[in-house]
Amino acid sequence: MSVRPRSPRALGWLITGLGLAAGAALWEIVGRETGAAFMAPLSETLLRLAELAHTGELWQALASSLALFGAGFALSVAVGVPLGLLLARMRLLRIALESYIAILNATPIAALIPFILSLMGFGFAPKVLVVFLFAVFPILYNTVEGARSIRPELIEVARSFRSTERALWRDVLLPFVLPFALTGIRQAIGRALVGMIAAEFFLSASGLGMMLQSASQSFDTATIFAAILLVTLLGVALMELGGALERRYAAWRNIRT
Amino acid sequence: MSEEAAAICISVRNAGKRYDALEVFAGIDLEIGQRQIVALVGPSGCGKTTLLRSIDGLIPLSAGVIAIDGAPVTEPRTGVAMVFQHFGLFPWKTVYDNVAYGLRLAGASRRELGEKVPYFVNLVGLRGFEAAYPYQISGGMQQRCGLARALATEPSVMLMDEPFAAVDAQTREILQFELLRIWDMRPMTMVFVTHSIEEAVLMGDRVVVLKGRPSTVFETVAVDLPRPRNRQTLGLARFNELREHVWSTLMDEARRAEFSVSG
Numbered sequence: 156m157s158v159r160p161r162s163p164r165a166l167g168w169l170i171t172g173l174g175l176a177a178g179a180a181l182w183e184i185v186g187r188e189t190g191a192a193f194m195a196p197l198s199e200t201l202l203r204l205a206e207l208a209h210t211g212e213l214w215q216a217l218a219s220s221l222a223l224f225g226a227g228f229a230l231s232v233a234v235g236v237p238l239g240l241l242l243a244r245m246r247l248l249r250i251a252l253e254s255y256i257a258i259l260n261a262t263p264i265a266a267l268i269p270f271i272l273s274l275m276g277f278g279f280a281p282k283v284l285v286v287f288l289f290a291v292f293p294i295l296y297n298t299v300e301g302a303r304s305i306r307p308e309l310i311e312v313a314r315s316f317r318s319t320e321r322a323l324w325r326d327v328l329l330p331f332v333l334p335f336a337l338t339g340i341r342q343a344i345g346r347a348l349v350g351m352i353a354a355e356f357f358l359s360a361s362g363l364g365m366m367l368q369s370a371s372q373s374f375d376t377a378t379i380f381a382a383i384l385l386v387t388l389l390g391v392a393l394m395e396l397g398g399a400l401e402r403r404y405a406a407w408r409n410i411r412t
Numbered sequence: 413m414s415e416e417a418a419a420i421c422i423s424v425r426n427a428g429k430r431y432d433a434l435e436v437f438a439g440i441d442l443e444i445g446q447r448q449i450v451a452l453v454g455p456s457g458c459g460k461t462t463l464l465r466s467i468d469g470l471i472p473l474s475a476g477v478i479a480i481d482g483a484p485v486t487e488p489r490t491g492v493a494m495v496f497q498h499f500g501l502f503p504w505k506t507v508y509d510n511v512a513y514g515l516r517l518a519g520a521s522r523r524e525l526g527e528k529v530p531y532f533v534n535l536v537g538l539r540g541f542e543a544a545y546p547y548q549i550s551g552g553m554q555q556r557c558g559l560a561r562a563l564a565t566e567p568s569v570m571l572m573d574e575p576f577a578a579v580d581a582q583t584r585e586i587l588q589f590e591l592l593r594i595w596d597m598r599p600m601t602m603v604f605v606t607h608s609i610e611e612a613v614l615m616g617d618r619v620v621v622l623k624g625r626p627s628t629v630f631e632t633v634a635v636d637l638p639r640p641r642n643r644q645t646l647g648l649a650r651f652n653e654l655r656e657h658v659w660s661t662l663m664d665e666a667r668r669a670e671f672s673v674s675g
Contacts, residue, residue: 312500315468316514316565317488326513330504407503407547 195377200384203377212366217385220351220362223279227286227354228347235291235343236336239298240328249299260292264350268357282354282361289350293342301335302328334405341397348390421446421481421569421601422467428475428626429462435626436462438475442620442629446568449595449602451612453662454622460605461497461573463622467603468494468571480569490518493562497574499554501546507533507557508542514565532560535594552583556590563594572604576611588614589642596640609662613637613654614645621661631661 179197186196195203207213242249268285275281305328313323355364363382370378424442428435436459444450452460465471467478469488478485480492493514501510512520512529520528533542536556546554555575562570575591576584588611595602604615612619616635623630635654637645645651 308496308498308500309502311470312494312496312502314470315488315494316517317490318517322517326517327502330502333504404504407545 192374192376195380199377200380204381204384207378207381213381213385216362216366216382217389220355220364220389223282223286223354223362224347224351226279227283227350228290228343230283230287231290231294231343231347232340234287235294235339236298236332239295239336239339240302240332242295243299243302256292256295259288260296264288265353265357268353272358277359282358285354285358286347286350289353290343290347293346294336294339297339297342298332298336301332304335305331334401334408337397337401337404341394341401344393344397345390348386348393352386419446420444421448422603423479424463424467424476425478426476427463427466427473427478429459429466429471430474430626437622437628438626439628440476440622444601444603446601447599448617449604449615451604451606451616451619452622453606453609453612453619453658454627455662456607458622458627460622464494464571464573464603464605468492490565491567492569492571493565493567494571494573495555495558495562495575497577499546499551499558499578501554501557501561503546505545506542507538507544507546507549510546510557511538511560511564513561518565528564528566532564535563536560537590550583551579552587555579555587559587559591559594563598567600569601569603572602572606574605574607577607584608584611591615592641609655609658610646613651613658614641619654619658621658623662633658633661 182194182197184196186194186199204213207216242252264285267288271281271284275284309327309331310323313327318326351362352364352367355362356368360368363386367379367382370376370382420443422442422444424440427440427442428438430436430438436457440463442450452463454460462471466473467480467485469485469492472486480489483489502513505513508529511533512525515525515528530539530542533539536559538553538556538560541549541553546557549557555578559575576587579587592615602615604612606612606615609619613635619633619635620629621631621633622628633654637648637650637654
């Protein structure tokens with residue numbers, strides 16, 4: 156029995172598949188050898204996942220988490236990109252804000268959660284704020300970097316062809332900044348997911364965070380791992396989406412012209 | 413042959429440019445007739461590219477006036493198009509969209525674009541590459557695209573900023589003859605900045621030599637070579653005479669510049 160992959164690419168897939176299968180097998184074995192209170196085996200986790208899907212609990216939690224993620228993430232894009240452009244084009248604004256931005260960026264946002272709680276309570280808004288704070292900085296920093304690295308000769312070309320200011324933004328500045336912003340957006344996806352779970356843990360419990368928390372209180376490791384698996388899959392899917400967007404719109408950036 | 417071009421197209425009067433303490437050029441007078449080609453040569457830092465940008469209205473003069481068709485230049489105007497040494501193509505636009513750029517800014521209709529863009533893409537020999545991005549084509553092809561972008565606006569004045577300096581020697585020769593061929597089809601006023609004396613003599617009706625600190629017009633050499641010009645032109649005895657003449661005019665300055673520390 157010989158496996159002959161037709162191309163290096165197929166070989167890569169094969170190795171990846173084998174690696175995942177080995178991990179799954181290891182999970183199953185360790186789960187079976189140790190007690191259920193320590194770690195549920197993969198089979199039991201998947202079974203629980205199906206059960207949760209069947210009762211609708213899973214979809215409810217997922218929808219609640221995604222709403223939080225979506226709101227916070229959308230807000231961070233809506234603020235991060237325009238603010239980044241403004242900071243790059245307006246020197247005084249940059250000088251005024253850059254120390255605050257640097258401080259906030261260095262602060263572990265999780266440490267701010269008690270303050271946000273006392274300030275804003277347990278509603279949806281404080282949780283959105285937490286996701287926003289986790290996600291906004293990579294978007295902001297990458298956009299600023301992009302807007303500041305615009306090649307002046309391209310602006311000169313636009314001027315030579317009598318471009319209006321509006322057309323300059325449309326034809327030159329925004330297309331130039333887009334791939335940088337997308338890099339920031341891709342990085343922000345992972346951080347927004349961390350923010351989402353943190354907000355669901357420490358502010359009013361909801362969604363997948365609540366599912367994790369209540370399962371861990373009852374040592375229900377099957378549900379814990381089901382929720383972890385779900386969050387992981389969600390993260391992988393969203394980052395793939397971000398990466399695909401980046402490849403689509405940033406193809407020109409990685410090649411010298 | 414310059415006698416026939418009676419109408420003055422570009423007039424530069426007493427033009428000067430300084431950056432703080434550095435005076436780049438001063439007292440430059442230049443008159444260019446319609447459909448004439450003037451080549452500007454001079455040592456590095458003599459301000460020939462700056463002068464070209466001033467003619468385009470991109471850089472204001474410190475002294476003097478530049479007028480095109482009698483109207484003083486204060487900003488880039490229609491009917492004047494520039495071809496850049498660095499090509500200046502937008503890397504996120506296809507060849508088609510790069511060529512269409514100037515036309516779109518000028519408010520061309522969809523129908524107009526549909527007629528003109530393919531025509532000029534074809535004229536510079538880029539047919540079949542409309543959907544390619546700049547990074548997918550060679551430097552020579554990129555400059556063909558830059559040329560088509562300028563030509564597509566159907567300018568009466570073309571400003572050439574060392575257009576072939578960034579491509580390899582062979583491609584450069586090919587592009588020179590391509591440009592001459594296009595000019596023979598659609599003659600227009602052209603200011604051609606170059607480092608290459610050969611290129612200056614091949615292209616120009618006149619070669620204007622800028623020299624000195626601040627630089628000024630040191631000599632104007634009338635190039636009495638017949639048109640159309642092509643590969644055969646390079647073989648003419650007169651071509652070599654003119655090339656030698658311009659070379660010796662520039663040489664003293666070049667030698668001095670090479671050994672001066674100030675640059």
